Amino acid sequence: xxSVLVFLAGATLLVxxxxxxxxxxxxxxxxxxxxxxxxxxxxxxxxxxxLTLGVGLNLEDLNGVALGVxxxxxxxxxxVVLALAAVxxxxxxxxxxxxxxxxxAAPLVMVGFTLSGPLTVTDGVLLIVLFVLFIGYVGARELxxxxxxxxxxxxxxxxxxxxxxxxxxxxxxxxxxxxxVVGAATTSAGTQGILVTYGLEGTxxxxxxxxxxxxxxxxxxxxxxxxxxxxxxxxxxxIGSVVFSVTGKLGVTLLAGDIVVGPDVxxxxxxxxxxxxxxxxxxxxxGRLRRWxxxxxxxxxxxxxxxxxxxxxxxxxxxx
Numbered sequence: 028x029x030s031v032l033v034f035l036a037g038a039t040l041l042v043x044x045x046x047x048x049x050x051x052x053x054x055x056x057x058x059x060x061x062x063x064x065x066x067x068x069x070x071x072x073x074x075x076x077x078l079t080l081g082v083g084l085n086l087e088d089l090n091g092v093a094l095g096v097x098x099x100x101x102x103x104x105x106x107v108v109l110a111l112a113a114v115x116x117x118x119x120x121x122x123x124x125x126x127x128x129x130x131x132a133a134p135l136v137m138v139g140f141t142l143s144g145p146l147t148v149t150d151g152v153l154l155i156v157l158f159v160l161f162i163g164y165v166g167a168r169e170l171x172x173x174x175x176x177x178x179x180x181x182x183x184x185x186x187x188x189x190x191x192x193x194x195x196x197x198x199x200x201x202x203x204x205x206x207x208v209v210g211a212a213t214t215s216a217g218t219q220g221i222l223v224t225y226g227l228e229g230t231x232x233x234x235x236x237x238x239x240x241x242x243x244x245x246x247x248x249x250x251x252x253x254x255x256x257x258x259x260x261x262x263x264x265x266i267g268s269v270v271f272s273v274t275g276k277l278g279v280t281l282l283a284g285d286i287v288v289g290p291d292v293x294x295x296x297x298x299x300x301x302x303x304x305x306x307x308x309x310x311x312x313x314g315r316l317r318r319w320x321x322x323x324x325x326x327x328x329x330x331x332x333x334x335x336x337x338x339x340x341x342x343x344x345x346x347x
Contacts, residue, residue: 036213044206090286094146097280098296101134101272103242105307106328108249109265113310113321116253122262122311125168129161131308133270134301137277141288141297151281158275262311269304295338299331 112118136157140150245268249261280286303324310320 033213044203086283090284094277094280094286094288094292097272097277098292098300100276101269101300102303102328102331104245104265104268104272105303106324106331107242108245108268109261109307109316110321110324110328111246112249112253112258112261113316114318114325115250115321116258117315117317117321118253118258119315120258120262120311121314124312126165126266127308127312130266130269130311131305133273134297134304137273137297137300141293144288146277146281146286146288148281148285151278154274154278154281156278158271158278161270161274258316265307273300295335303327303331 136154140146140154143150245264249264252258252260252264306327307324310316310324313320
């Protein structure tokens with residue numbers, strides 16, 4: 028029973044923190060005149076909990092699992108997070124073509140690095156530099172425009188109508204983000220306790236549950252932003268997180284040690300990531316996320332899991 032209460036407490040904190048994070052992001056962007064998309068990329072795109080986990084795994088010589096964290100996150104953002112947002116709250120989304128192209132091209136960055144042999148510390152530094160350049164590009168592009176794409180007056184008007192406009196400083200967004208991380212950790216602990224208590228623990232089932240739990244915070248952030256009429260936050264979350272996963276997150280993880288890339292990464296996991304991300308980018312480029320778009324992405328993600336587990340004996344997942 029304790030595990031169930033822990034799970035419910037964590038899930039409640041996730042919902043509350045997601046709501047507050049979006050509120051403060053919009054309020055901070057409005058008050059400071061900072062591009063909303065840039066704030067979304069920085070505050071929600073950088074997955075601090077996953078990043079910490081990846082570094083810890085690599086320090087423990089579990090570098091294969093550490094690499095799995097990268098793939099698991101990147102795949103879940105298009106196959107689960109964006110997919111569920113489209114299914115539950117289909118929306119018109121005006122995403123600039125260059126941002127869509129960045130999303131589609133992000134996984135391709137890993138091709139050259141993985142083909143060159145073991146991923147090294149040097150590769151990590153280069154990947155971190157690429158993520159910094161991405162942040163710089165987004166900031167410069169948004170600030171250079173007379174009306175930034177994700178700082179459009181209509182976005183703030185929609186936020187104000189929903190009672191979102193807030194004078195709370197940007198520091199509150201950091202606090203809300205901390206709530207998301209704590210909520211995710213608490214929910215994960217509760218879930219694992221439930222599996223042990225009720226005898227449901229198993230490699231496949233446990234991995235699926237843990238993966239689902241660790242993506243809850245991002246599902247809440249993205250779906251809530253779509254529901255509140257500010258899908259720009261959700262789109263920024265997805266694009267920023269995918270780019271961060273294959274550049275910054277992998278880069279920082281590599282600072283803890285080299286990673287040997289297995290043959291299944293090149294033959295299956297990386298092609299799957301490239302395909303799913305490219306399809307998600309195409310759906311975004313149409314200007315409207317429809318329910319069937321989300322259904323296709325979710326179905327492909329499930330198919331990826333099934334094939335991975337049956338053909339390769341396991342999938343890269345976010346283990347806690």
